[in-house]
Amino acid sequence: MSFRRSNASSGMGVADHSKNTFLELKRKKVHRYVIFKIDEKKNEVVVEKTGGPAESYDDFAAGLPENDCRYAVYDFDFVTSENCQKSKIFFIAWSPDISRIRSKMLYATSKERFRRELDGVHYEIQATDPTEMDLEVLRERAH
Numbered sequence: 001m002s003f004r005r006s007n008a009s010s011g012m013g014v015a016d017h018s019k020n021t022f023l024e025l026k027r028k029k030v031h032r033y034v035i036f037k038i039d040e041k042k043n044e045v046v047v048e049k050t051g052g053p054a055e056s057y058d059d060f061a062a063g064l065p066e067n068d069c070r071y072a073v074y075d076f077d078f079v080t081s082e083n084c085q086k087s088k089i090f091f092i093a094w095s096p097d098i099s100r101i102r103s104k105m106l107y108a109t110s111k112e113r114f115r116r117e118l119d120g121v122h123y124e125i126q127a128t129d130p131t132e133m134d135l136e137v138l139r140e141r142a143h
Contacts, residue, residue: 012110013044014117021047025075026089026120029053033060036071036114038106045071045114057135069107070094071114073121076138088122088142091115097128 025031032055037048049063072092095104123141127133
């Protein structure tokens with residue numbers, strides 16, 4: 001049985017599996033990315049898709065729907081100017097312009113509560129089209 005805490009403002013809980021999957025990305029580097037969606041029947045945020053460590057940023061971006069909102073975390077690896085290997089975790093609130101108003105509202109009102117559950121995120125990006133979360137945007141933010 002899964003226990004979840006409810007969000008007072010939106011009524012959305014966070015599935016234990018969602019938190020655990022994020023921890024696997026953060027601590028064990030099992031996933032390159034995790035895409036989450038709101039399951040309105042269960043009234044909670046659930047894992048929709050994960051990408052293995054070898055998957056690219058293009059694989060991640062292709063996993064986001066063109067016309068619906070999602071939350072995602074992406075583990076961005078890069079090399080600093082001092083030649084050090086680093087990793088930063090990005091939280092992305094994906095809300096395309098063409099998604100339904102109801103979906104945008106639901107994701108907007110649930111975002112802060114869900115984001116607080118993901119301890120260890122370094123940067124947050126709000127994106128309404130792919131150019132706002134381009135790989136170059138991540139590079140600029142991470143440096």
